[in-house]
Amino acid sequence: DTEVTQTPKHLVxxxxxxxxxxxxxxxxxxxxxxxxxxxxxxxxxxxVYSYEKLSINESVPSRFSPECPNSSLxxxxxxxxxxxxxxxxxxxxxxxxxxxxQYFGPGTRLTVL
Amino acid sequence: xxxxxxxxxxLSVQEGDSAVIKCTYSDSASNYFPWYKQExxxxxxxxxxxxxxxxxxxxxxxxxxxxxxxxxFSxxxxxxxxxxxxxxxxxxSxxxxxxxxxxxxxxxLQVIP
Numbered sequence: 001d002t003e004v005t006q007t008p009k010h011l012v013x014x015x016x017x018x019x020x021x022x023x024x025x026x027x028x029x030x031x032x033x034x035x036x037x038x039x040x041x042x043x044x045x046x047x048v049y050s051y052e053k054l055s056i057n058e059s060v061p062s063r064f065s066p067e068c069p070n071s072s073l074x075x076x077x078x079x080x081x082x083x084x085x086x087x088x089x090x091x092x093x094x095x096x097x098x099x100x101x102q103y104f105g106p107g108t109r110l111t112v113l
Numbered sequence: 114x115x116x117x118x119x120x121x122x123x124l125s126v127q128e129g130d131s132a133v134i135k136c137t138y139s140d141s142a143s144n145y146f147p148w149y150k151q152e153x154x155x156x157x158x159x160x161x162x163x164x165x166x167x168x169x170x171x172x173x174x175x176x177x178x179x180x181x182x183x184x185x186f187s188x189x190x191x192x193x194x195x196x197x198x199x200x201x202x203x204x205x206s207x208x209x210x211x212x213x214x215x216x217x218x219x220x221x222l223q224v225i226p
Contacts, residue, residue, distance in 0.1 A: 042202050042216035043157065056213070090156065100145040100164075100206055102214060104156040 003027075004105035006091050012111045015081060021108045023074040023091030031055075032074040033102060034066060035090040043090055043104075049074060050096075081112045115140040117205050119217030126193050127225050134188045134220045136203035143205040146179060146186045147214070152199045160201075161188070193224045 004025045013019050023032065031050045035043035048056035049068040063085075065077040074091055088109055092102040116139040126132050138146075144165035149157035163170045163177045163186065170177050174193075179186040190197055203217040 040200075040219070042219055045213060048213075101147065101159060101162065103159070104149075106156045109154075 004091055004093050004103055006089075006105040006108050008108060009106070010109045010111075012113065013078065013081065014113050015083075017081075018077070018079045020078065021076040021089055021091075021110075023076075023105055024072055025093045025103075025105075026072055027093065027103070028071075028095075029093035029103075030071060030096050031094045032068065033092040033094075034064075034074070034076055035092060035104075037088040037090055037107070039087075047076075078110075081110075083112050086110055086112045115143055115205055115207065115213075115215040117203060117215050117217040119203050119220060121220060122218065123221045123223070125223045125225060128193060128195060130193055132188075132190045132193055132197070132222055132224075134201055134203065134222070136186050136188075136205075136217050138184050138186070138205040138215075140205065140207060141181075141184065142207045143215075145206040146177070147204050147206070148177060148188050149202045149204065149216075150199045151202065151219075157202060190222075193222075195224050195226050198222055198224045 007022045034046040037043045045058050046060045047066045052068045063080045067075040088107045090107045091105040094102045119136045147162040150160045151157045161175050161177050163179050174191045176189040200219045200221050202219050204214045206214045
């Protein structure tokens with residue numbers, strides 16, 4: 001398996017809902033990333049996990065909660081989101097946290113009502 | 114932190130012509146420069162990259178040049194085809210500590226048949 005997968009593809013949620021985004025890779029990569037991308041903008045880094053430990057939190061609000069249950073799986077738990085959180089959420093992985101090339105998943109299109 | 118500027122923001126070319134996208138970066142410690150292509154609604158895909166110890170790299174119709182002294186790097190696409198139409202992001206990355214990729218603002222390339 002040579003790609004990063006993400007589920008669901010689309011998600012619509014209310015501001016009081018709790019939902020989770022899932023990312024999976026089976027390339028043996030040890031670093032995984034969450035990005036947020038608004039329309040016509042570049043991806044913005046949210047979190048970095050290295051060897052299943054949270055390495056970087058780019059000052060993301062606590063309504064976004066990442067989790068890395070194992071080396072292949074990365075979750076993003078969502079709670080009490082705001083309409084401005086609507087965006088494409090991209091997961092990426094790289095062989096190691098100081099290895100350059102990042103490979104992106106297809107993203108989850110999130111709409112917060 | 115790193116700042117990456119990208120120009121132009123939009124670019125229209127006739128099929129068969131060449132397209133050039135330019136980026137500048139601010140952090141002299143940056144040493145890896147990937148280029149991503151993102152089609153509408155799809156994931157960013159790495160199309161070519163260059164490291165700071167190399168001045169130029171070519172892959173079929175795509176080439177990237179790097180001027181470390183001026184902190185400039187450019188993407189060149191020759192013999193453009195309609196399927197080259199997409200948004201292109203340049204990026205700069207610094208190894209060591211942790212690897213953070215800073216993206217440029219993107220160039221929307223339209224190839225007119």
